[in-house]
Amino acid sequence: MNRTFGGPAIFLDRSDINTDEIIPARYLTEVTKEALQPYLLEDLTLEGFDPRGEALKQAAVIVTRKNFGCGSSREHAPWALEVNGIYTVIAEGYARIFRQNMFNCGMLAIELPAADIDRLFALQQQGVVTVAVDLDRQRLVAAGSRQELSFDFPLSPFDKALVKAGGWVEFADARY
Amino acid sequence: MGQTIAEKIFAAHLRDEPFEGTYVLDLDRVLCHEITTPVAIADLQWREKDRVFDPTKIKAVIDHVTPAKDSKTAVQGKILRDWAGRHGIADFFDVGQNGVCHVLFPEKGFIRPGFTVIMGDSHTCTHGAFGAFAAGVGTTDLEVGILKGVCAFRKPVSILVNITGQLQEQVVSKDVILYVIKQLGVNGATDRVIEFRGPVVDAMSMDARMTLTNMAIEAGGTSGICWPDAVTVDYLWPFISADYPSKEAALADFSKWHSDPDAEYDRVLNIDVSDLQPQVTFDYKPDCVTNARDLRDAPVDQVYIGTCTNGRLEDLQQAAEVLKGRKLAPGVRGILSPASPKIFREAMELGILGIFMDAGFCITNPTCGACLGMSNGVLAPGEACAATSNRNFQGRMGQGGMVYLMSPATAAASGVKGVVTDPRDL
Incomplete structure (x- = not known):
């Protein structure tokens, strides 16, 4: 699967954003990923954030804090991101199931230390931040209007292989 | 090693x-x-x-x-x-x-x-x-x-x-x-x-x-x-x-x-639990936990007993012990959802369901239901539920609703009083 990672970022300045906030349970009765599209982050109440706003519409990357995606195992959370064109999340940390779901779908859950996440949030003061991801070199560049920051990010060989394969079904089907 | x-x-x-x-x-x-x-x-x-x-x-x-x-x-x-x-x-x-x-x-x-x-x-x-x-x-x-x-x-x-x-x-x-x-x-x-x-x-x-x-x-x-x-x-x-x-x-x-x-x-x-008191959550994260007595003035509109956390026979028995001879406070809705048909039947045969019904509870079939706001007891905005479930995320049991997580006995006691209540204080 040839997917481009990166693009305009939206910043969600809170830890522990849970999967109920990413996609509320009332939409779990949908049986297609596409049907989730209008409801991404609908229940997230966060100062300056509008689930119906332009910033989320434009976003291809989410930058956030600790323990993103905690709670329910619902893969509807990464799907809701996927059908909205968001294939990359950059956070200080993730809940295990959410992180695995991202890689299983061939998407990127990048983990950076708190200090780097702080620097990314500071960059946001300059307006729109655009992120470019070089998967092979495990490097990301975040460009504000006046400044560019680059970060090397860790990625386990398995997670990288999943992204390259396009997900766990592809990987597992070829191997087991 | x-x-x-x-x-x-x-x-x-x-x-x-x-x-x-x-x-x-x-x-x-x-x-x-x-x-x-x-x-x-x-x-x-x-x-x-x-x-x-x-x-x-x-x-x-x-x-x-x-x-x-x-x-x-x-x-x-x-x-x-x-x-x-x-x-x-x-x-x-x-x-x-x-x-x-x-x-x-x-x-x-x-x-x-x-x-x-x-x-x-x-x-x-x-x-x-x-x-x-x-x-x-x-x-x-x-x-x-x-x-x-x-x-x-x-x-x-x-x-x-x-x-x-x-x-x-x-x-x-x-x-x-x-x-x-x-x-x-x-x-x-x-x-x-x-x-x-x-x-x-x-x-x-x-x-x-x-x-x-x-x-x-x-x-x-x-x-x-x-x-x-x-x-x-x-x-x-x-x-x-x-x-x-x-x-x-x-x-x-x-x-x-x-x-x-x-x-x-x-x-x-x-962890030495000898001094542990009945616990409840506050706020919207399951690690926001305090003694039930610290929340004793918090009103509850609904009591929900059931789920994969606390819908088993022993849980129902513990709640029934509190409810026996008592009634839900006026205006409090009680919902019991025994978590399996076997538990439902055993609770029926042991007279536990009767105690819940006498207290004013509605009894549903076994289902996850209201725990994640799907059915059978979704909250309205501004309402609070004393629940034996496992998640108190914002909106979990219904948009704008508040969930207090607690044991079956504490949930039962809270239903009887209409506010969060340590079962030892009844």
Whole structure:
């Protein structure tokens, strides 16, 4: 699967954003990923954030804090991101199931230390931040209007292989 | 070097190590419900791989919304029902036989010590109460589990939670686990297995242990896990008596899974529960935990007793003891949802349902229902619920609603008073 990672970022300045906030349970009765599209982050109440706003519409990357995606195992959370064109999340940390779901779908859950996440949030003061991801070199560049920051990010060989394969079904089907 | 129980289970199930630190395990159980499985089924069909690795190792239930409440949930049920039928999945549980997955499947004897278990449900960690490695996964992991019978995990690093002391009257496993989550924090056990040990766990019934392991995920844990012992053997005996000459022989066999004395832990948390009081949550995270008495003025509009955390017989008994001869405060709605048909029947025969009804409760069929705001007791904005469930996220039981997590006895007492109430204060 040839997917481009990166693009305009939206910043969600809170830890522990849970999967109920990413996609509320009332939409779990949908049986297609596409049907989730209008409801991404609908229940997230966060100062300056509008689930119906332009910033989320434009976003291809989410930058956030600790323990993103905690709670329910619902893969509807990464799907809701996927059908909205968001294939990359950059956070200080993730809940295990959410992180695995991202890689299983061939998407990127990048983990950076708190200090780097702080620097990314500071960059946001300059307006729109655009992120470019070089998967092979495990490097990301975040460009504000006046400044560019680059970060090397860790990625386990398995997670990288999943992204390259396009997900766990592809990987597992070829191997087991 | 010695191994933890989780490491022993991993070693016994290792199919592949495609990269250092990635363990692909053979699965003993792939459990399915109607919310997360239909998309996996559709994807397998789309890939022209509509197969199952072993129909005897797959168990399925319609539990989240049942009987169907609308056309969408009817379709979800039908997809699962049709799929179970065409693949010969004999252990499929539908209306009349169905109950909350993490209550029903153990009750059927499907979970054994040393097993590897996955399900597309975060509270799958519950099954670790039997000495199994049981992890909640997403739909893609579930799909590969269904097709190939494998799932990938990182190295199972464990946290040992050693629980000692003597629990006071009206203080139960729910209070213990809420207190443990408060200590660990909502991501304190991320990528970790929580191994629950100590004399307090040893003295717990299987029902109580399942409450403990059920909420491991609320601290971020991959699985909760208890050592299989004589209590486990007694519970499983109707299902394993043909496999072992005696209970002693079963116990000796199960003991091979016990962690070695020199096993390594990432962290050891020693908790003496002798002074522990009934606990409740406040705010919107399950690690926001305090004494029930600290919240005693908080009004509740609804009491909800049930779920995979506290919908078992022992839970109903504890609530009934509080409710006996009492009534819900005026204006408080009480909902009891026994978590399986077996529990429903036993509660009926023991007169427990009558106590709930006399107190003014409505009794629903076994279902996940209101716990995640799907049906049977969704809250209106501004309302609060005293709930025996496991998540108090904002809007969890309905947009704008507040959930206070607590034990069955505390929930019952709160219903009687109309405000959050320590059951010892009635």
